[in-house]
Amino acid sequence: MYTAAQASSVTPVHFMPRNGFAEVPAAGAPLQAFCSSCHLKDLCLPCGLAGIDVERLDGLKFARRRIKEGQALYHEGNSFGFLYAVRSGTFKSTVTSRDGREQVTGFNMAGELMGLDGLAHGTHASGATALEDAEICAIPYAQLTELAAGGAALQQVVSRLMSREIVREHSLMLLLGSMNAEERLAAFLLNLSQRMKARGYSASEFHLRMSRAEIGSYLGMKLETVSRAFSNFQQQGLLQVDKKHVRIVDHAGLTRAFEMRVQ
Amino acid sequence: MYTAAQASSVTPVHFMPRNGFAEVPAAGAPLQAFCSSCHLKDLCLPCGLAGIDVERLDGLKFARRRIKEGQALYHEGNSFGFLYAVRSGTFKSTVTSRDGREQVTGFNMAGELMGLDGLAHGTHASGATALEDAEICAIPYAQLTELAAGGAALQQVVSRLMSREIVREHSLMLLLGSMNAEERLAAFLLNLSQRMKARGYSASEFHLRMSRAEIGSYLGMKLETVSRAFSNFQQQGLLQVDKKHVRIVDHAGLTRAFEMRVQ
């Protein structure tokens, strides 16, 4: 669990002169500066847009920013101004109840958009913290709406992404409300597996970026229970677990564990 | 709990000739047909819009529809085409897991918008069922976006409503993930109380439209546990409960119960 002290520093935004670098063949620094040529364009904001609209996206002047492990991208209550697209690394989103209980509401990886909850009241309702060194695009929301006013397609994409977030939270509620510990962990791992696959990584073997406590917080259980569930899955021959390294041995079995309650 | 049979009938849409009725002084039937003169305009879609934009909303040709108690407004998987604004009555939204477990994800009352989750994949990710005889406005989403293309303000409103839904679900996740039975029920009742108040009803005395089982499903607990929590609150002198009629006797005490974990 990250302490308040760790989370209380916010890295400054560094605006990159994107146009200047755009034509550089490829050295080390900003590989793609435009949405249209980003390797994440099929996952990220441009997803679903036709050629012409993607090019209009290139009109966005957004900042790139590096976030170190444990640092906050934004805090609960910070004023809303940007949407954040993950370029690399993993984040957790958290909400805090008035009495200080913190709960993880989501994990975000490359190509996923964060900060959509800030739109409601102009301040972020959740905070985002990097679980490993990461890089994001900070998209000024005002610019995005301005751009969207020109053509409906872009606005549609943003709306659809928000809707997807709602749907995602629906299934999380289903999980939190009606599944037992092992079902929850199985669901979590299968979801992670699928997202890794979509990003070109192995669907069966990956490295967890989050601690047992963070997984537990996300799934509504204690870290010890998470640990025990991992051990059980390993004993059942569904997983091989070594600390944060997970290998899914029996994908079908894990799926069954996830649907156990079915007669 | 409603059976599948009850929920499987969907009432047809009746388009009302709104212009024809608009000028009728006020008899019994459609009292307001335009958003600009709707008594719910401060809660519903027009909320936050300036005069000129509200008038543009009047350009929307939407259907009014009556839904009988127990009937579905739409089902999970139905193709998405409309947003629904509640005019009167109460709805529950539910999602179903592949193995048939149903979970209530929300209750909606007058002025609230339903169906936003359908935008993500073009089909509704949840179903909506009337808990009492109800009336809704069915807003064609295509028309809404068309209208929104003209001015950014309207699109902003829709986006903000979606964002609000995300924020709402965040706090529900916090509830499901880290509160005990009594805290959950207290949070639920306080939320309900506040929404009743916002609609001009008493904040301290109201009629529950949902069964114990539905409350339990929403809060991630069994109906017996809901019932016991009600009884406990009554014994503690926080509530007076008679079946579905609830009176909040000690609002501050209930708030304390909700924040109990804060030593």
Place this chain on the structure above:
DNA sequence: CGATTCCTTGAGGCATCTCAAGGCAAGTGG
């Protein structure tokens, strides 16, 4: 090499679930 963090595992306790019985109110049919 000690301090720290994270994970695992065990033992016991407790909150909630499960199962069961009964009450109340509304609806139904004789």
Place this chain on the structure above:
DNA sequence: CCACTTGCCTTGAGATGCCTCAAGGAATCG
């Protein structure tokens, strides 16, 4: 009008899954 059904709620008693507390191991870091 009354017996009967049905749906919903309440309450009790026992079972259980998860939490709590505690101890110890492994990896990382200064």
